[in-house]
Amino acid sequence: MMKYLFGPVPSRRYGRSLGVDLAVPKTCTLSCRFCQLGPTPHTTVTRTAIPDIDAVWAELREWLAQGNTADYITASGSGEPTLHLHFGDLLRRVRDETDCRSLLLSNGSLFFLPEVRRDACVADVVKVSLHAWDQASFETVNRPHPSLRFQAILDGYRAFRETFTGRLDVEVFLIPGVNDRDDQAGKIAALTASFAPDSVTLNTSVRPPADSSITPCSQERLEALLPLFGPHAHLGGKEPQNVTMTYSQEALVGLVERHPVSLSSLAATFEKTEDELRALLQPLLERGDIRLFPAVGRLFVGGGYAARNK
Ligand code: SF4
CATH class of the missing domain: 1.10.10.10 (Winged helix-like DNA-binding domain superfamily/Winged helix DNA-binding domain)
Incomplete structure (x- = not known):
C-alpha cells in the first residue's frame, strides 16, 4: 500500500492525476466549512519538513519505475501542501526527472510569503481558491488561522501572477446564504479578475462538508452567477465522470x-x-x-x- 501517493484520481480538468500527500492528516491553515476531510483539529501556519521529502520522492520514483503513468503529479492531499517546506523540491524533481506535468492544489493562504510564491512558480499548473471578499467573510467561510490576513493573501495572488508563466486556475466555492448573493459573488468575481487567472471554476457542495448545516447551491443559481466571473469561468458541477x-x-x-x-x-x-x-x-x-x-x-x-x- 502506498504511503504518500494516492490515485491516480480521475479529474474532469486534469485527466489522470496522481496525488502526492505532503500533509500529515489533517494539517491545514484553514478549517473551511465545506471541507470534505472534516474540521481541522488545529489550524497552523507553521511550515515543516514532515513527511520526509526524500521518502516521498522514493515512493514516486518507484511508482514510475513500475511503468505507471499519470497526466499530472499533483501536490495535494490531507491538508495544505504549501505548509511543507520542501514542496518546491518535489515540483522541481517532477519537472527535471519525469515526463509528467505538475499541479499544485493549494488554498493559497500562504501566498503572501515570497518563498511560497517562488516555489509554486515551478509547477506547470497552480490552482488556488477565493471564496470571500474581505476579512470577515474569509473568517466565516474558511475559519482561518488567526494570523492570516485576507488582503495579504490577495496581494500575494497578484504578485504571483506577475511572475508565474504557467496556468493559474482559481476555485470559488459558493455556499447558499453565506457568499452566493449577487453582490457577494460580484465582489469575489471582481477580486478574482484583479489577478487575471486563466480559468475560474465555480463549485458547490457535492461531497460531505465539515459543517453539515451547509447545503449545495442549485444548478440554476450557479448558472445565474457564472457570467459575473467572465468568459473563462465554468461550473465544476458534479464529480468527474469522463475518466x-x-x-x-x-x-x-x-x-x-x-x-x-x-x-x-x-x-x-x-x-x-x-x-x-x-x-x-x-x-x-x-x-x-x-x-x-x-x-x-x-x-x-x-x-x-x-x-x-x-
Ligand atoms: S483548505 Fe482544503 S484541506 Fe484545508 S480546510 Fe479548506 S478545504 Fe479542507
Whole structure:
C-alpha cells in the first residue's frame, strides 16, 4: 500500500492525476466549512519538513519505475501542501526527472510569503481558491488561522501572477446564504479578475462538508452567477465522470483514501452498475478498509482518513 501517493484520481480538468500527500492528516491553515476531510483539529501556519521529502520522492520514483503513468503529479492531499517546506523540491524533481506535468492544489493562504510564491512558480499548473471578499467573510467561510490576513493573501495572488508563466486556475466555492448573493459573488468575481487567472471554476457542495448545516447551491443559481466571473469561468458541477479506470481493490481504495467519492461516480469511473459495484465493495467493507455513508442526499464511499473522520 502506498504511503504518500494516492490515485491516480480521475479529474474532469486534469485527466489522470496522481496525488502526492505532503500533509500529515489533517494539517491545514484553514478549517473551511465545506471541507470534505472534516474540521481541522488545529489550524497552523507553521511550515515543516514532515513527511520526509526524500521518502516521498522514493515512493514516486518507484511508482514510475513500475511503468505507471499519470497526466499530472499533483501536490495535494490531507491538508495544505504549501505548509511543507520542501514542496518546491518535489515540483522541481517532477519537472527535471519525469515526463509528467505538475499541479499544485493549494488554498493559497500562504501566498503572501515570497518563498511560497517562488516555489509554486515551478509547477506547470497552480490552482488556488477565493471564496470571500474581505476579512470577515474569509473568517466565516474558511475559519482561518488567526494570523492570516485576507488582503495579504490577495496581494500575494497578484504578485504571483506577475511572475508565474504557467496556468493559474482559481476555485470559488459558493455556499447558499453565506457568499452566493449577487453582490457577494460580484465582489469575489471582481477580486478574482484583479489577478487575471486563466480559468475560474465555480463549485458547490457535492461531497460531505465539515459543517453539515451547509447545503449545495442549485444548478440554476450557479448558472445565474457564472457570467459575473467572465468568459473563462465554468461550473465544476458534479464529480468527474469522463475518466474511466479498470476496477481493482487497490484502485478503489486509492481513489477514496483521501477524499470520499459518491457511489454513483465510482460506478461510472469503473464502468459498473451501482449494484455490481456494491457487490465488489463487500469484501472491502467487511475488512473495514472502506465504509459507505450518506451525505448531501447521496451515498458516499470513504476510506482511510476520510472514513475514520466521518
Ligand atoms: S478545504 Fe482544503 S483548505 Fe479548506 S480546510 Fe479542507 S484541506 Fe484545508
